Amino acid sequence: MKTRQLRQQVERILDENPQPTVSVIVQGEPAGLQQAIARAAREALQRRATTQAADLLPPPVRERAALASARGAGQAAAGRLSVAAVRRAGAAALQPMQQAAFLNNSRLARRSDAHGRPRPLPLAGAAVMEMDRDDLAQLPQALPEALAVFLNRRIPVPPRLRARELPAEVGRRLTHAWGLESTGALACWGAFDARGQGVRVAVLDTGVEARHPDLQGKVARFVEIDAKGRLVKEGVDHAWDADGHGTHVCGTIAGGNASGRWIGMAPDARLMVAKVLGRHGGTDEQILKGMEWAVANGADVVNLSLGGLSFEAGVLDTYTAAIVSARAAGVPVVAAIGNDGAQTTGSPGNDYFAVAVGATDVHGRVAAFSGGRTQVVEGSDAIDPADLPLVYAKPDLSAPGVQVYSSIGKGKWEHLNGTSMATPHVSGAMALLLSRPPAARQGAALRELKGVERTEALVQLLLGSVRDLGENGQDHRYGFGGLDVLAACGNAVGLGYRPRP
CATH class of the missing domain: 3.40.50.200 (Peptidase S8/S53 domain)
Structure with a gap:
């Protein structure tokens, strides 16, 4: 199933980008990512039933510890990750991709950074690779450890939308925005x-x-x-x-x-x-x-x-x-x-x-x-x-x-x-x-x-x-x-x- 989804993502990138070399972000699977997404799916259903914003407020502090205890020690520990632990999880997700034999056969992917490796993005547990079209087409079979692959898009500078005439309600505020x-x-x-x-x-x-x-x-x-x-x-x-x-x-x-x-x-x-x-x-x-x-x-x-x-x-x-x-x-x-x-x-x-x-x-x-x-x-x-x-x-x-x-x-x-x-x-x-x-x-x-x-x-x-x-x-x-x-x-x-x- 994962390989099929990777293949669909690669085919789309190739169809939409005709250039001979493509920059892609290959996503690994950091610890906790699947659990967070699964929890999000359940939360989304509950949110759709919310008719007043006050329902979204957190529980009182005095009740939070009891709720955390009821959830279980594993989930409580997941909520207390340090920055160092987050980075370690991302680096661990990168390791299988960096060591994959596929990289030895892909000149561009191997040379994505100065050390002969894909460029790492540890926070995301992902890596950036420049690849030619043939190598990219082989990626789903060659890197089954990958969770997903995305185009490394160009992001434009947001347009400067200047305000022209100011209404009186804006102009009269002379001491603050x-x-x-x-x-x-x-x-x-x-x-x-x-x-x-x-x-x-x-x-x-x-x-x-x-x-x-x-x-x-x-x-x-x-x-x-x-x-x-x-x-x-x-x-x-x-x-x-x-x-x-x-x-x-x-x-x-x-x-x-x-x-x-x-x-x-x-x-x-x-x-x-x-x-x-x-x-x-x-x-x-x-x-x-x-x-x-x-x-x-x-x-x-x-x-x-x-x-x-x-x-x-x-x-x-x-x-x-x-x-x-x-x-x-x-x-x-x-x-x-x-x-x-x-x-x-x-x-x-x-x-x-x-x-x-x-x-x-x-x-x-x-x-x-x-x-x-x-x-x-x-x-x-x-x-x-x-x-x-x-x-x-x-x-x-x-x-x-x-x-x-x-x-x-x-x-x-x-x-x-x-x-x-x-x-x-x-x-x-x-x-x-x-x-x-x-x-x-x-x-x-x-x-x-x-x-x-x-x-x-x-x-x-x-x-x-x-x-x-x-x-x-x-x-x-x-x-x-x-x-x-x-x-x-x-x-x-x-x-x-x-x-x-």
Whole structure:
């Protein structure tokens, strides 16, 4: 069955890519991946019955230990994986492929990196190989250890959708960007002393202008990754932005008020920026390598305001294993759903395990460009046949993404539109939930949680606190509803995940 699915994937890649050499990502099977996907199939059925977002809230902290005990020691241990354990699982999944005899007969695959091996992606338990068409056609029989094979796609730079005329409701907010008020971030600063203290948000994008007046001193780490997944520049002194897009995203997460307007959801958070897109875009490999760097270096949240149009359901997809591994390390992945309108989605935003974000305007209306659709997985070796078809909707929630004011290149500011602009509002909201207020007592439960338990509690607090917009429950345009981080912080206190202010 696995070989047949691999053959179908290879045939599709060959049909759609006539060039003599093809770059592919060969997916291994890290420990825990199958279990996570099987659990997702069961959760998807339960989610479809959810008619009010509050049903998604996590159990109170005092009940969580009892629930974990009832699940069994094995599942509890799976929820406490360290970053090192996640990387070991990915490396173990790579080993059979790296040692396969097939590589000795494939000149291109053997020379994919400087050491005569496929280029490893340990977080995903995958490897990148350049292959000629004949070798690729032989891959299903020659590498039966592989779980899947994907094209290493070119990912474009998100378009810069400039806002033209500003409605009065946007223009009259002279002291702050409207999204900070709409989402409740401003109120969180005062009510909960939450400003992103002690939190690191990784931004994988076109880079960052670290010397921008609103971002000075806020970029903790910077790395530039080339098309073959190599770290070519590292250090904040080397930070630069190929387009301005990444600087805008960073400003919405952690920017200050140098222009006279507050622009960042969590102005005390620190940024870890991986430049994975150039002026002409990047590749899936660069983004996956950026995710690996972020998780390995202590990111609390990963922001992906990027993606490529895809009509494929995202289980098992190019990013699934990496996102599952990040979740296992306690790091949620927040991704834009895409700017191609209704009944479209972008990858990785359409992956089941990503927190996908759509865009709304100042009136709470979904933007016409904002994507969303129901995904249907009819067949997969990774899912128990009893749980098929797997049906799930994306996005998960919506956030301000129209006429968003933030920092841009060359020390300037600009109003931009896009689900790329909505996504950092959600990443910034996670930073607020994870904040370590100076006056708080030790032992805030959300920060103490590890692995999947931490990821799930964080996501459940946000989704369970949204303002229901559109259809009752989850729909294609708003997800479960609009971001309300003030309500999320309130619920976190009430359920014991944050200390009382």
